[in-house]
Amino acid sequence: MLGFLEGNVWKILLGVNYVLVIFFSVFIVLKNKNPVKTLSYIFVLAVLPFVGLLVYYFFGQDYRKDKIFEKKYLLDDDRLRKWKDKISLNKEERDDLESLFGEGIFKVYRLLKNNERAVLTFDNEVNILINGEEKFKHLRKDLEAAKEHIHLEYFVVFDDELGESIIDLLCKKAEEGVVVRLIYDDVGSDISSKNKKRLTKSGVQHFAFLPVLFSNSTSKLNYRDHRKIVVIDGEIGYVGGINVDQKYDNSFDNEKYWRDTHLRITGGAVGALQSSFILSWNFVSKEEQEIEAALLPKEKPNTKEPVAIQMAASGPDSDWANIMEAIFCMINTAKDRVLITTPYFMPNDSILTALTTAARSGVAVKIIIPYESDSWAAQYATDSYIEECLRSGIKIFRYHKGFVHAKTLVIDDMFTSIGTANMDYRSFSMNFEINALLYNREVNQQMGNQFQLDLEDCEEVDLERWENRGLKRKLKESFSRLWAPLL
Incomplete structure (x- = not known):
């Protein structure tokens, strides 16, 4: 018996692998998720023995998500309800909004209000x-x-020359008595260790978001904090x-050369950034910091x-x-133009259909993507959508001056989005993201x-x-597109 096992060890391991593949494939199908994503995981499990199981273990399971975030969602929902109920448009303001901005933009306001009671504020300077x-x-x-x-929440914090200068400032302000809180994503x-100790010694409170083992080698683990938020004194x-x-x-x-876009805001919208930060802070620190008036904007900007x-x-x-x-x-309400700048263009079926339908109906749809991406897989996956x-x-325009990392959307003459979300599966469904939606003609x-x-x-x-x-390039694109939901 022992001799049989020794002589057939690889056959036995492969047999166990494919028994597990069949089990997980049935499990994946029964979850009734996005068909493209479902087929991507089944493909990986089937064609990559052992490796496919590891990929699914690290990227494909939602039990970790449910376990981690169920309580967070319930707590956040209660906290946000209490705060956002205090800031709501009266009937006169709602009527003004619809008449000034039009039905299309008013639909977005109602959508986000119904989804997450997202507050709309009119008193901002940007x-x-x-x-x-x-x-x-x-x-x-x-x-x-x-x-x-000072509250900071970032996907990437490196202690290179620039990072050191920011860390120096944070330590200095903490030593002066300013409350400094920092959230950084553990993977990004x-x-x-030296700088973490320096932050702690200076009084800077800091936490990693969802710490993982071997973060340097797991750059695509799920559920990352991709937000870039700073709030200073509740005013900026x-x-x-x-x-x-x-x-x-x-x-x-x-x-x-790095091409990017950011916003500096004063006004009521800072309260929404603050509330988002506080909810993340409570999650990573296990504290119960309330969304209180002292942390929110006190004066309207003079603009x-x-x-x-x-x-x-x-x-x-x-x-x-x-x-x-x-x-x-x-996109579905656009009448004249849709201008998109994104470093990664791997849209899901809904967004792709909205864009192609808009273009065929006469809307001028223009998209800027990098000429050369910082990831070969993302590059080929993005390229797979270009022909359609x-x-x-x-x-489609490919930016060749350097790398374009801006995530912006301009629609018609009133609506603009600037934020952290890429035009891809990960930003839409896996990462924590935040975008500012601006309803203003001048912006x-x-x-x-x-x-x-x-x-x-x-270059167009x-x-x-x-x-x-x-053909060789097309094959690379098609193969990478299969991985798009995982990238």
């Missing part, structure tokens, strides 16, 4: 910050001026695509052109894909002008030339 060098110039100044508290970030807020990493700042001697903003937050702790649904809703888009009348025009400037550094993709790109 600065659109182009690239990291502009963002960090403003951020350092605001951090220096902080008097009460890399902070040395930052949100957008720029992380704490010097490659985002072109004033450093980087190998590649002649206030901007209406609604924050759309989404993540695996929510019943609804809030950001994806808001984008879907706005071009055939539908969508214009819309400014972002439309920026889109035109970025086009000067792009020609359909005929793209169709002749070669």
Whole structure:
């Protein structure tokens, strides 16, 4: 018997593997999830013995999600209800909103209000910050001026030269008596033990979001905190695509130019950023910090052109894909133009259908993506969607000046989205994301002008030339597209 086992060990292991594959395949099918994602996991299990099981263990199971986030969702729902019920539009404001913005935008407001009671505030002043060098110039100044508290939540915090300068500032302010709280994603970030000890010694409270073992080698584990939020004294807020990493700042001697977009906000919308941060803080710290008046904006900004903003937050702790649904809703109501800038274009079926339908109905749909991605798999998966888009009348532009990391959406003459969510499966359904939805003609025009400037550094993709790109490349694209729900 022992001899038989020794001589057939690989056959036995393969047999066990495929018994498990059959079991998990049935389990996956019974979950009734997205068919593309379902088939992707079954494909991986079937063609990659042992490796497929590991991939499914790390990426495919929802039991961890349910266990981790069920309690968080219930607590957050109660806290948000108490706070957001205090800030709601009266009938006169709702009528003004519909008449001023139109039915399409009013539908997005109602969607997010019904999904997560997302607050819409009219009293905001915004600065659109182009690239990291502009963002960090403003951020350092605001951090220096902080008097009460500093709250930061980032997907990426590196202690390179730029990161060290921010850490120095945080330690300095904490030593001055300012309450400093920092959340960093354990997979996306890399902070040395030395700097973590320095933060703690200075009084900076800091926690990793969902710590994992071997974070350096598990860069795509599920349920990551992809948000980039800063709130200072409850009065100033930052949100957008720029992380704490010097490659985002072109004033450093980087190998590649980095094109990104961020927002600096004062006004009522800072309260929505603050509430989002506090809920994350309570989750990572196991504290019970209330969303209290002292942490929220106290004065309205003195601006002649206030901007209406609604924050759309989404993540695996929510019943609804809030950001994806808001984008879907706005694309479907677009009449003139849809301008998208995204580093990763792997849309789900709903968004892809909305875009191609809009283009075929006469809406000018233009998309900027990187000429060269920072991930070969993401590059080929993105490229797999180009031909279908071009055939539908969508214009695709590949940014060649460097790497475009901005996540922006401009629709018609009123609606703009700037935030953290990419146009891909992971941002829509797995990661914690937050986007600022801005209902303002001036902001819309400014972002439309920026889109035109970025086009000067792009190459438009020609359909005929793209169709002749070669079988080998097409095979790489098709294979990578199978992995798109996992990337």
